Amino acid sequence: MVKIRLARGGAKKRPFYHIIVTDGRSARDGRNIERVGFYNPVAQGGEQRVQLDGERIKFWLDRGAQLTDKVADLYKQAAKAA
Numbered sequence: 001m002v003k004i005r006l007a008r009g010g011a012k013k014r015p016f017y018h019i020i021v022t023d024g025r026s027a028r029d030g031r032n033i034e035r036v037g038f039y040n041p042v043a044q045g046g047e048q049r050v051q052l053d054g055e056r057i058k059f060w061l062d063r064g065a066q067l068t069d070k071v072a073d074l075y076k077q078a079a080k081a082a
Contacts, residue, residue, distance in 0.1 A: 002065040004057060006039065007032065016040055019052065019071055021060050036060075039074055052078045 003024045010016030019037040026032070037052035052075060061067070067075060 002033070002060065002063070003068060004036065004060060004065050004071050005068040006070060014042055019074070021056075021065060034060075050074050050078055054078070054082075 001024045002021060004019065004021050005028075006017040007020045007022075007029050008015060008017055009029075017039040018035050019039060020032040021034045021036060022030075022032040034056065036056045037050070039050050040047060041049070043049040057067075057075060
């Protein structure tokens with residue numbers, strides 16, 4: 001099953017996550033199909049905390065992809081802010 005989930009990046013104690021579309025069987029930081037945004041939980045000052053490509057997420061949801069819990073929360077927050 002195709003999932004839209006987080007893939008961790010960044011340095012130790014400074015996480016940065018890419019929001020990716022991937023096969024649910026692949027590893028967290030393994031192979032992915034497409035990158036549709038990012039999430040920076042430690043954003044400060046003028047840094048952007050969340051960026052999502054809403055059209056591509058909608059495209060994948062229409063084709064049966066499932067959002068993980070955290071990505072679903074981020075998607076709702078981004079939709080509310082827009």
